[in-house]
Amino acid sequence: MADRLAAAVAAVRSQVGDRADGWDLAGLIPEPVLRELGAAGLLCAQVPAAYGGQGLSSLLGGELTAETGRLCSSLRSVQTSQGMAAWTVERFGTAAQQRHWLPQLTGGRLAAVGFSESAAGSDLSAISTTVRADGDELVLDGHKRWMTAAHYADLLVVFGRYEDGAAAVLVPADAPGVRIERITDPLGCRAAGHADVLLEGVRVPAGHLLGGAALPLPLLVTTALAYGRMSVAWGCVGILRATLAEASRHAATREQFGRPIGAHQLVAGHLAELLVAEQVATRVCEHASRCWDAGSAEQVIATVLAKQVAARSAAQAAATAVQVLASAGARDGGVVARAYRDAKLMEIIEGSNELLGLLLAQHALDLAPKDLTPKEER
Ligand code: FAD
Numbered sequence: 001m002a003d004r005l006a007a008a009v010a011a012v013r014s015q016v017g018d019r020a021d022g023w024d025l026a027g028l029i030p031e032p033v034l035r036e037l038g039a040a041g042l043l044c045a046q047v048p049a050a051y052g053g054q055g056l057s058s059l060l061g062g063e064l065t066a067e068t069g070r071l072c073s074s075l076r077s078v079q080t081s082q083g084m085a086a087w088t089v090e091r092f093g094t095a096a097q098q099r100h101w102l103p104q105l106t107g108g109r110l111a112a113v114g115f116s117e118s119a120a121g122s123d124l125s126a127i128s129t130t131v132r133a134d135g136d137e138l139v140l141d142g143h144k145r146w147m148t149a150a151h152y153a154d155l156l157v158v159f160g161r162y163e164d165g166a167a168a169v170l171v172p173a174d175a176p177g178v179r180i181e182r183i184t185d186p187l188g189c190r191a192a193g194h195a196d197v198l199l200e201g202v203r204v205p206a207g208h209l210l211g212g213a214a215l216p217l218p219l220l221v222t223t224a225l226a227y228g229r230m231s232v233a234w235g236c237v238g239i240l241r242a243t244l245a246e247a248s249r250h251a252a253t254r255e256q257f258g259r260p261i262g263a264h265q266l267v268a269g270h271l272a273e274l275l276v277a278e279q280v281a282t283r284v285c286e287h288a289s290r291c292w293d294a295g296s297a298e299q300v301i302a303t304v305l306a307k308q309v310a311a312r313s314a315a316q317a318a319a320t321a322v323q324v325l326a327s328a329g330a331r332d333g334g335v336v337a338r339a340y341r342d343a344k345l346m347e348i349i350e351g352s353n354e355l356l357g358l359l360l361a362q363h364a365l366d367l368a369p370k371d372l373t374p375k376e377e378r
């Protein structure tokens with residue numbers, strides 16, 4: 001398994017090289033890069049080998065995600081979307097659907113996942129996209145917002161209302177009635193192919209409904225989001241590693257007042273802060289991934305914690321790294337400026353800081369001693 005991770009990391013490094021800043025400025029990742037990584041199963045590396053995947057554990061898949069995030073958060077965003085699509089098929093698809101769709105997702109076809117709508121952001125219970133059966137077809141109507149990777153995608157995993165519950169449906173991106181409108185100027189992850197997606201009377205075969213039946217909406221979205229959170233958390237570890245390395249390199253080589261700026265204690269304090277952030281985020285992600293690999297009941301809350309810690313730390317660390325580089329980091333086309341823009345978005349997606357804070361607070365309340373009798377009266 002470790003050999004497989006090493007080969008995967010080498011493949012991602014060779015595809016990205018030193019091109020991430022250029023992709024960021026252009027707002028696009030060259031399609032051959034995505035197709036080659038996709039066809040090698042490296043955009044959803046946790047899919048089992050039986051379906052053409054790399055079969056990496058959550059822990060090793062996480063390290064691959066961190067390395068991708070260290071190099072290029074836009075590519076990592078595409079990887080998160082592809083992984084989330086595959087995970088949704090794995091969790092909700094029938095055996096036949098898994099045999100049909102998973103080899104496509106590990107074979108070079110690209111996917112995007114759509115929950116969000118204009119009135120359904122943090123509150124996904126407000127999703128209004130509809131899925132209805134019409135003979136042996138399904139008809140979809142709705143307007144999805146901010147679908148990462150939709151600009152590149154061949155397949156869209158669309159979440160909508162179905163019968164008395166909800167459903168996830170696989171929709172070919174070129175199906176009649178699908179309109180993909182690229183978001184050309186996102187604050188960060190500029191090359192991740194974000195798009196709004198309009199679905200007007202889109203018809204797909206009934207077999208594209210994952211699991212073939214209505215499911216509770218909270219179950220559907222929580223399951224898909226849990227994968228996305230874990231992936232984003234590891235991506236943030238990558239941002240932390242990139243900013244730590246760049247700030248340390250600069251602090252060791254840039255001299256002011258006759259010595260390297262890293263020798264000035266206030267700058268040294270920034271470096272210590274970056275190192276602590278990277279180490280802490282790595283440890284909480286490792287813990288959460290081990291919970292996934294063990295199938296532990298703690299998996300959900302450990303993932304929320306990992307995403308919360310890693311995203312906040314990455315956003316803070318990227319700002320600190322800009323401070324250490326000062327004018328050297330204040331121009332687009334460099335690692336820390338890119339990290340600064342990319343990391344901020346990590347505090348919004350897959351559950352904002354506030355929403356995850358509410359989940360953690362609820363967990364704290366659940367853990368609180370239930371005996372509310374004042375101590376002196378017990
Ligand atoms: P809102 O829900 O309007 O929230 C605005 C603010 O209010 C936030 O700070 C929020 O935390 C806070 N807030 C809201 N409710 C509460 C509350 N109850 N308590 C406290 N604070 C609250 N969506 C997809 O479906 N697929 C994707 O691939 C995808 N990729 C994305 C990529 C990027 C870069 C971005 C920016 C967004 C993406 N999204 C995607 C959408 C994303 O999931 C939403 O932006 C996110 O869920 C927040 O929703 P919102 O932007 O509508 O903010």
